[in-house]
Amino acid sequence: MPSTELWGRLHPLLVHLPIGILLFAVGLMVYGRLKKLDVEAAVSLAWGLGAASALLACGAGWLLAQSGDYDADMVARHQWTGLATAGLATLTFLLKQYRWPVAFITVGLLTLAGHYGGNLTHGQDYLFPDTRQLVEQEPAAQPAIVSQPAALQTDSVDSRDKPIIRRTFLYRDQVVPILKTKCYSCHSATKKKGGLRLDTEVFIRQGGKNGSILTAGNAQKSKLFTYLLLPEGDDNHMPPKGKLQLTPQQITTIYHWIQKGASFSEQVDTLQPTRPNQLVALADVIPSLPLARSADSSHSIADEIGPRPISLESTVLARPVDAASPTTLARLTQQQVSLSKLTDGANYLSANFVNVKTYSPALLAALGEVGAQVVHLRLSGQPVTDADLDPLASLTNLTRLNLARTSITDKALTALTGLPNLEQLNLYGTAVTDEGLAILARCPNLKVVYLWQTKTTPEGIERLQKRRPNLKIDTGTVQLARPGVARPDSTKIL
16 A cells, blocks of 8 residues: 555544644633633643644645545535644644634634534534435335235226236335445545445446446346445455444345346336236235344345245244253353343343453353253354364254354364254354365255355365255355355354
8 A cells, every 4th residue: 555545544543633632722721711820831732732733634634635535625625624723723832922812713613624524524414414304215115006906906897907006116215225324424425435426326337446336137246235245354345344234134125126127217017917716915916125124143144135945943943942051141141252042032042252352162161051042153253273162062953153263174173063953154264174175064954154265175165065065155256056146244144
């Protein structure tokens, strides 16, 4: 990365220095006046440091503006008010006899410059959002039906011959609200990261500096969709790590919109009528949009988009199980292991080690004490070794296991072959090789495995696919099983 670009990206960090220092300087002046204390030397030092840091922030801001990712008019307003603030701060430092009036003018300009900077970063309506517009654009749960479906009209012979008219405006009613809340802050008229805008049809079709982002009718060739599914640590993942992420329902909406042709206008469909002896449910006549569901991140996007295989998990959850030992749960919770019930009224648990600060193999041994209750287990990012997985043998109801970015090797996978209900396994970022894939072939009910950034080879994956043709293997590049199904975000599989 060029040094000038690096300094430009430091602007959001540097700009907070003069804000804090200049406000401190004014506060110190007021405090000294009220308490009748001589703080002149400290005040002068504060104004000098504030002016210097303001000039430094202005320089970094100018470098950042050269990227062209921001609206020129808004940059100009922010730039000149920022420079005026730095200039007045310098005058306040030098002109001690006029310090009070100049100081308050400086604070006023500082506030204005900060407001313009906030608009550049978060959008013009960040501070005072247009709630009326948001309400108007709230996505509808189902497509609007203009005329009563003929399949439901049985009181008249003529009504049976009336067509079913369906009007939908998927882009306006469902896609735009998603883009507005999750994408506009970086990709709109005020800020164009990567030269990309998503606030109008023209710019969405145009794409950004890296080319097209939309292929109508093919979500898997559309960066607007595929970038949502990359691991959050990937440089291309959208929204960037730290930003509010899309929910599975929202990603599903983007997928269906692209698959249906990515239309930017209202669509009117005329469906053939049915006869009384062909009556079917309305949901069968007019396919509904994806239904809202729990925001449980343990569900993959593939569950939302593709056909669902018969799941052992539903069978497991249907069986009654005793409550876990409160003593064991308390001991695990004290070590920041997150434990939550999968369903109301049942005792099955999801265990997540994401917040554990000091990992110890003893934690997995303790988890084995509630092995009958644990159905989901996430160990991603922890220094888990091969030997640590031996206690998992007692987790006989485990259906989903996330070992992403752990220290395991092929040897660890032997411990998993005895888990009768294991359906999903995440090995993203591990040292697993083709030898480990041969072990995975012995897992009796494994349905999905994620192999992003592992040491496996295409040949080894192909051999596993031949041995287990119904196993869905996700390598992060090509979906080897069920090619029509979009790739899920493997880092969010529990």
